[in-house]
Amino acid sequence: MISGLLPASLLKMLQRVDLVMLAALSLLMFMGLVTLYSASDAEMTLVYRQGVHFSLGLVLMLLFSQVEGKTLRQFAIWLYGIGVVLLILVLMVGVIKKGAQRWLYLGIDVQPAEMMKLAVPMMVAYYFSEKPLPPRFIDIIIALILVAVPMLLIMKQPDLGTALLIALSGLFVIYLAGMSWWLIGGAVAALAIAAPLMFNYGMHDYQRQRILTLFDPESDLLGTGYHIYQSKIAIGSGGVYGKGWLHGDQSHLDFLPERHTDFIFAVFGEEFGFLGNLLLVGLYVFIIWRGLYIASKGADTFSRLLAGSLSLTFFIYLLVNTGMVSGVLPVVGIPLPLVSYGGTSVVTLMSAFGIIMGMKKRKRNYQTDE
């Protein structure tokens, strides 16, 4: 027995891991490495590095899966508070890279916004766990402010993608907490009215351009449109069955920009075709549903709300990325979760899955509580 070779404490830790979820995640990571290998022209360098990221992510997942909701919620307010302070510091003394001020130098360059992806839903879930549900109007307003502060700070950097993800992670908590459908309907209507105003007055030129380009990518082939145009060609030319692994002309002849990172879905789509995409998206749906299932088995309100929100945020990653790469949504720099190359997002995502697993009601606790 392999279990015999492992220390008893590790075995105990592994019991907290949702094996179904882990299996699905492992399959996804494997598909990610296979695609990355092709995207880097059969070079192993990035594949090795991504392997390291995955290993680190799995360790973090294992560690976070041990933490119970009632423990985690005690840190919510601190994590959130420190996060907001760091975000303010970023804007004051942050490091500027590629025209955006997103990093803070603390020995190494860190990106506080990344932490907020976990801290904001935790904070909102914590807030609602103290209140009767469905939430009263005033609580919703306060929750919205809790979401808006970090969102606006991150938009200021500017980092539209992350701001969007963080805002949604908070809003998902409010939704899952049971905000009335009437209010949701009203909010959607308000957004529909505000969106054009936002487009005209609240955006940077490059962001506005990305949205305009969406409607007519061929109009700007040398600028933003080039990305979308080339990735549509890659995916479209893949057809039903794909050109085969390592045989995507678009990616191997360098026509696809950012093909290791944000546009890796196009590499996958070109080489594995519509059927491959169906499989990949299906796998994602399974993971999201499993996350929601685990959330519904949460130990308490905080656990449920947090796990549910994190699962849905994972869905947003997928939606925005695939939508962008297939030319349905604007270009927003969000990676394809666990497939795009990049350590930060792997670490954040795997921590989130660890947290989701940890939120599940423990049988032992359940029994003692009864």
Next chain:
Amino acid sequence: MGERLSIKTERDEQQLFNSRAIVAGLIVLIALSGIMTGLYFLQVKEHDTYTELSKQNYQKHIPRAPTRGQIYDRNGAKLADNHAQYVLEVVWDSVPDQNDDGRKRWDDMQMMLERLNKIVPLSEKDLRIFGQQVNRRSRYQPTPLKENLTEQEMAMFAVNKSRFPGVNLERRMQRYYPLGTVASHVIGYVGRIDDRDLERLDKNNYAGTSHIGKIGVEAAHEDRLHGQAGYDLAEVDAHGRHQDMIERKEAVGGQDLILGLDINLQLKAEALLKGERGAVVAIDPRNGEVLAMASVPTFDPNLFVDGISSKIYTELRDDPDRPLYNRALQGAYPPGSTVKPMNTMAGLYEKVIWPGKTVYDPGFFQIPGHKHRYRCWKKSGHGGVSMDYAIAQSCDTFFYDMAYRMGVDKFSGYMSLFGFGKKTGIDLTSESDGLMPTPEWKQRRYKQVWYPGDTVNIGIGQGYWLATPIQLAHATASVAMRGKRIRPHVLRAFRTAKDKPEQILEPEVIAQIPARDKRHWEMVVQGMVHVVHASYGTAKRVGLGAPYTIAGKTGTAQVFGIAQNARYDASRLAKRLHDHALFVGFAPADNPQIAVSVIVENGGGGSSTAAPIARKVMDAYLLKKYDDEASTEASGEVEPADIVPQVEGADE
């Protein structure tokens, strides 16, 4: 709070969450179905479109330029050729790091160029143009650095080539005109393709070509000369780097063109005009082939091939003698008396005159009821003038009277049948229309009515009437052919390859000019023969000693108006105000083989200046006397006092 309430709340909250989670799960499914629908359209519905786009992306056609056809004269003398020239090209990406800073930048390029400069001298201009071009191109594409390398430079580079990775010696074909200035207006030249060319040409077929015909045969027969481009279909990456060759299609070279020009005749014609400004056009009346088309002064087309310097171009353009101007096609001159034979045909056709008719010439013509005298060139008058005598003596009064009685509509209408006022349609560029005036034209142009006096003036080829030398030669050839109009053309034949037979172009008959009686043609030709060979002919001197019969007609076109009763004194007038000298003719009269028109700007009299040139051209062609300088001297010197100067059609 009580325990029960907490449990109830807990249960409610669980249920609330579950319902929310289920709705969320459904939304996830719907949203991702939306994405999958988008992907379905991309990958299934529009798959073919994107496959095509993908191919366009990575499959590049690298053009293979066809070899331009060569141009020959009718006897095989080469008029336009292709010479190999050698060009140094640089592929920036292949230029190695020179200063070992680990980066390949502009300073590396400059260091390389400095080293190269010691082997092959690079001019400031080379470097400037290279600097501009290299930044516009991909780093993986070659950029020309220096053109036209000498043998020594090539040798020096070849020896040192290994020291200059990224620099390559490439062979290119360049157009070359071995005869220089000779027949340059006919042959034309090629020049770099410019924006205007790009608008009309087939971009695929010219993808690898840098030059295109600009004027002359080079432009008019561009389609034949250019050929069909080929390509290499290669796989390239996003930076344009070649990966693999997929397919090659060889280029098909352009056709070799054989012109109707006899280059010796052309040389002769140009030599005869040397020092003058003028034009000579010689046509074979039997098939319309242009045997010679001289426009003097001329220019060297080789200057234009590689981009003429603006200084030389300005000089050529601003030269008062206008060497770039093709007088044979673009020059519109009053035809003067040269058109009297054609006028006679009009008079006969419209029954205003008839073979036995005589007109009394008192030295002038008057419109009935008007005082103004339209003077004949012979002040004393010709007395009773028959049709034959009127042509031979160029009696103005006879033709004033005839035109007046015919009326402008009939007159212009019939003259249009000879092609006056319209392009002949010769296969060359920038031909002028000339002008065959009508009352409608005058109303449009000057907002004035047509006066009867206007008709009188055009009766002797003056007034508003303008004709080009090619129109005159064409009309003369048509007379020679007894009314059969054959379109003049410079392209005699072509062949698709060196080893293929020549294919001779069929002459194109435009029309048959109608005559009341076929014998009228013979009568008019007879009148023209008398111009040259009769004792009373205006050009009797040029006919002397000719072993063949010439039918001709002199003409003198007035450059400025002379007041009534004033005397024309050539010696006292500045050269630029002298009359234009003209002559048209064909020979042999009964078996025409050559029709000629000559115009010498400000040459004075047609019989003294233009006619001898025509005679020598005919001698050269018919007797193969291409370089008989003695005869040139002998027949040109006499200036018959009773004939020149002619002053015709003074209108006020």
